[in-house]
Amino acid sequence: MKIAMLGSGFIARFYAGSLHAQRRKDHLVMVYSRNEKNAKRFADDYGLPFYTTSMEEAISHPEVDVVLISLPNNLHEAAVLACASAKKHVICTKPLGRNAGEAKRMLLAVEEAGIFGGYLEDLCYTPKFLKSMESVKRGDIGRVLWAKSRETHPGPHSDWFWDKEKSGGGAIIDLGCHCVEISRNFIGKNVKPMEVMCWADTQVHPIEAEDHAIGLVKYANGAIGQFEVSWTFRGGMDLRDEVMGTEGTIWVNSFLRTGFEMFTTGKGGEGYVAEKAESTTGWLFPVGDEAHELGYPHMFTDMFSAIEEKREPLETFYDGYVVNAILDAAYKSAKTKVWEPVVLEDWRGDSPERTKKNWKSYDEHHYLIKEEVLPNGDAKLILKHKETGEIIQRVRTV
């Protein structure tokens, strides 16, 4: 595949690094930036034959098979619409839109144009996440009850993130889009997100947008997706997921604790540790191959394979739209202070009927609530009478 990059900032460089690593078949041929100096520097750094300050030119260039959007959030819609006009496949960084309205227009444009639309939700492609999903689908942890995803760090690296108008918000739109889609995958993409409760505040930084937020997303089957996002965390970039199921648990640490620890007095040398690390001496936690741990290689592999195989990628523009709808409800809830419904004009999953609970019988007359061996060796059964509701315990003394 020959790819045009729109944008030349931090995330564009992360994408370029992944695409050009490990002798991959797919390469960037073109970069667009409003700023010619940046475009040229980027083209030089990655050895691209072309660069331009015209988005139209980048998209329509005959050497380009796919357009990769790495622009600030407020420029996604125009770029997608331009790709649709030019009938060029498009893959777009996260979040898809600043809100569900933008996302829906992008979704429709891509579908009407008949082009490929891939949603670059990298954290749904990390090796740990992909393997976790295999386990969940195989039933290893039973029915998923709760899926929490946390992304917190000391704040983003470019000015536009901090500008609510350009980004569409603060930590919720920037980081929450990851967390919401991670939880949604664990709970099941066919399960309808119903309503959202969210707390958000600007606790530290001199900005209008929120720099810290917690949200709960209730799904139709009673499962809860939880997101914890912040630009006020100290100590690096904290990316963790936790899933509770009826038969098991998954804990994933994607960045700060991956089995790699280093101590340095700083008297020898010190240098780059990992994205958003906040210290360069003492105990440090480097990350082996950052792009890989963050999911970029597997994401691009899926995207380009999907284009060739004429199938959908794991993460589509539709997914991006659902995420935006959930985040819209979160922003609303943070203001109204009540649970807000997720407005999905275009819902393509299962109809929202709550899963029936299956209670385990102990005998004809009782449900089994619990059994446990106590420290002193006694075994205890807790039972509930099916009709009277009375709760009793039976102890077997050693």
Added chain:
Amino acid sequence: MKIAMLGSGFIARFYAGSLHAQRRKDHLVMVYSRNEKNAKRFADDYGLPFYTTSMEEAISHPEVDVVLISLPNNLHEAAVLACASAKKHVICTKPLGRNAGEAKRMLLAVEEAGIFGGYLEDLCYTPKFLKSMESVKRGDIGRVLWAKSRETHPGPHSDWFWDKEKSGGGAIIDLGCHCVEISRNFIGKNVKPMEVMCWADTQVHPIEAEDHAIGLVKYANGAIGQFEVSWTFRGGMDLRDEVMGTEGTIWVNSFLRTGFEMFTTGKGGEGYVAEKAESTTGWLFPVGDEAHELGYPHMFTDMFSAIEEKREPLETFYDGYVVNAILDAAYKSAKTKVWEPVVLEDWRGDSPERTKKNWKSYDEHHYLIKEEVLPNGDAKLILKHKETGEIIQRVRTV
């Protein structure tokens, strides 16, 4: 000190084990249980001279200095009132009451009787917690923004916990009382808890009470206390605290990951691992000295020293009352689905004025939002104009 134990169940045994370990000065002399067989077994197991099935007798016995209440929640109030009548010092297990009304009556009874009332909130006495509090008080992590405490396990060990009438609720009253008081300590006991948002559901067990809940407690200074409690967790007992401050972070794992790992095929032997462990083969995570890790020795040391020194313990009946008031708001919010105010008729801390934010100036005209070194070596400053509010970035290329 000579102590009378009211109750002879799981927690009574945990308490007794701690009191009689490590050659301590303070000893149980008496145990009361409604059930004579249980009372006798307990007295035999711990070598106590007296046991009784009369609570009055236990409390008024001349050998008894302090009464230790280890009874089901619905029996706390009567026991405390009996101690007040008998003018015997009392220390009571958590939660203090099933609700703030009960707790307040107990608080007043103790204060009017002029006796000592200690609240046995053991998780606010774990060695890790005590050392964390030293750090927080010294300012190591700056101003606390968020304090999360999580306690989840597969469910409690006695029938009465599962009976809403006796316990006062489910996972919230059983586990949330710990989490709320942990967060409150980190944020500051003088800071008023203002309102609570809570989700609760009965996801798995055949009971009326909630077996899973998440709550957010908003404090007067804008800090958030978060609790995550569940009786549906699989894999053991998960006790973790996380604190975010403006200058640092604290992560405490109190039980499941403490630097002690064991693998066994199960072909040799297998036995007791740790409280609420759910497996006895494969990878296991034993806990060295469970009672110590859970705070019991330090708790009793503080209680008995406080009685001798005629000072307040770290955790008082008043703290128990505040916790109950917060949990009452949580239960209400779980039903009304809005933020519910914390009703504290008797507030003894600071008046609720929100802490002013201090924004850091970069120069005369700008606030500093952030500075960061990027992977390619560039350094970035994100600034906000003090008057126009415009956000800009300055890049220093290497």
Added chain:
Amino acid sequence: MKIAMLGSGFIARFYAGSLHAQRRKDHLVMVYSRNEKNAKRFADDYGLPFYTTSMEEAISHPEVDVVLISLPNNLHEAAVLACASAKKHVICTKPLGRNAGEAKRMLLAVEEAGIFGGYLEDLCYTPKFLKSMESVKRGDIGRVLWAKSRETHPGPHSDWFWDKEKSGGGAIIDLGCHCVEISRNFIGKNVKPMEVMCWADTQVHPIEAEDHAIGLVKYANGAIGQFEVSWTFRGGMDLRDEVMGTEGTIWVNSFLRTGFEMFTTGKGGEGYVAEKAESTTGWLFPVGDEAHELGYPHMFTDMFSAIEEKREPLETFYDGYVVNAILDAAYKSAKTKVWEPVVLEDWRGDSPERTKKNWKSYDEHHYLIKEEVLPNGDAKLILKHKETGEIIQRVRTV
């Protein structure tokens, strides 16, 4: 028990802190130091009624039940002999002697005087170690094959440690005494240590003694005890044990990674983290209750209970003697560069016959070497013919 402390330095303070914590029954009443100022400061700090600069006076004082030796290694023997003369029970810090000769004389003196002699090997009393030993004794990990203990840090805190004449050596005598006794417990105290191979070097510090050493101790049953000791480690105090058994594995981290993590920018406050921590900003790893994690409370509980119950403690002067004999062989091997026999004139355990290996039969004609499921789902059996010795594999394809 009323205790006289001989010595007033670092370890004396650690001991005193443990003894006077948690409302224990046993208390220091007397401290001896050559230096009056130190003796007085110590007595003031811990509220002792007596202090002295005369060792004789400390030992023979009528209020004193037990003498606790916290002196530099070269003063242990004289102090023990003085206790034997005065017929006062004695407990002595580690190592017992600077070499097996000294240790043996102390052992004999105590036995002849009929007094109690306790060896204060605290790391064989940590809660994690005690629980590990329960597992090993129960057979959870099968037959122990290898037991490694590692203690490394940036170097000790007092001058005499660095002086070979006073301490008897360097990191081996200072830290190896812990490691050797830990491994010996895991492998079995009745199993005879046969020979030692040791590498030692002075890699960093301007001293005569070794600041880094690795040793292997071969036991009569073929098990290997391994010690890794150093005064050149950077990053804090690294205390880890690893045990391999035929049916399982134990990993213990006693200090640097115990489920307690803190990040601080250092802009708020910073202070004491944990013994031998080397940084006060960035990511730190505090220890909840250091004395407890290092085994002091359980050690003193065992010692004083043993005296009362007229039984041997878990760690005796005889154990200290065996440890010294192993370390003597290690020092010799470091020079001769061959495996050196452990010289034990007084061996009280089993006679050294190597445990027979039990090979598992697969069928009449084959031993089973291994079975495994491969990533592609195939199952493999590796078998060895009992007579021909031929090794074959059988694959079951899915």
Added chain:
Amino acid sequence: MKIAMLGSGFIARFYAGSLHAQRRKDHLVMVYSRNEKNAKRFADDYGLPFYTTSMEEAISHPEVDVVLISLPNNLHEAAVLACASAKKHVICTKPLGRNAGEAKRMLLAVEEAGIFGGYLEDLCYTPKFLKSMESVKRGDIGRVLWAKSRETHPGPHSDWFWDKEKSGGGAIIDLGCHCVEISRNFIGKNVKPMEVMCWADTQVHPIEAEDHAIGLVKYANGAIGQFEVSWTFRGGMDLRDEVMGTEGTIWVNSFLRTGFEMFTTGKGGEGYVAEKAESTTGWLFPVGDEAHELGYPHMFTDMFSAIEEKREPLETFYDGYVVNAILDAAYKSAKTKVWEPVVLEDWRGDSPERTKKNWKSYDEHHYLIKEEVLPNGDAKLILKHKETGEIIQRVRTV
């Protein structure tokens, strides 16, 4: 690149999986196996156009650019010589030979033929290892004093590994080759390995070869490389490296603890966890992308890039030869029980002169041994007089 695979077993499949993943440019076109059924199955599984039971045919096929040897150890030499005859570039799995004699003949054959010879030491290409090496080269941890590498698991997956004649030994040749080369990289490839001390035993399995060994490799500059290898470990595949430097520490866990934890009761589903995992219920430790964590993608990227760029890869046939020479000394030492010299007829690094120690002066008359802040706040300096050698301490009381 178009690649011929010699061999179709476990490691061949691991290689093929890595080569054909992530849209890489380099592909297998041919597979050779003695067993036609295996050859065909392999070709089908990976979509290869050709397969053969003739090694000659595989090597000389005109479509083949590079030959990849994935054969048992006893067949490496013949395969390399055949590549040299056919003037085809060759990359060979580890260990290079069963001993240094074989390895040297392979090295010479490749050099005389003027073909590329790459040594597939994947664990020197893991992302964590590569990043660690950057830190070490930058000086972050100062001068390396000790580099330990550990690889232990319950035993290999194919019959020939267990047959000493075919493999050249047991755990030392199979796993020690990794560990030795990892340590050697950290210490510096130009530093001559001088002598080896090794313990080896057959502790568990019914085989002639060793199933457990520990070795120390002394380098010319005084640094120590340590290997710990075993086929008797229970609990999965334990791959850990630890490096001590004068200014820092590196700890790498490459497989069993990578920030990915799962608990399952086994009542839902259970399946493949990770290579050599020994349990499928309870707490499990899956690995995200196993091939990536084990270094395969970065290894092949380096190999094929090196061929194109006509440069040496990071790991060459010469490195394989040095590793074999070190392992030869280890095997000899395990028998003779003394330190055995590493025989390197062809040494291409620095001449073995021991690095001079640099002692830090505190003042004109003293070396600084250590400074430390004690728990009670006192600061201590340990000093050594430059001429008299006397060691003193200076305490600054708070």
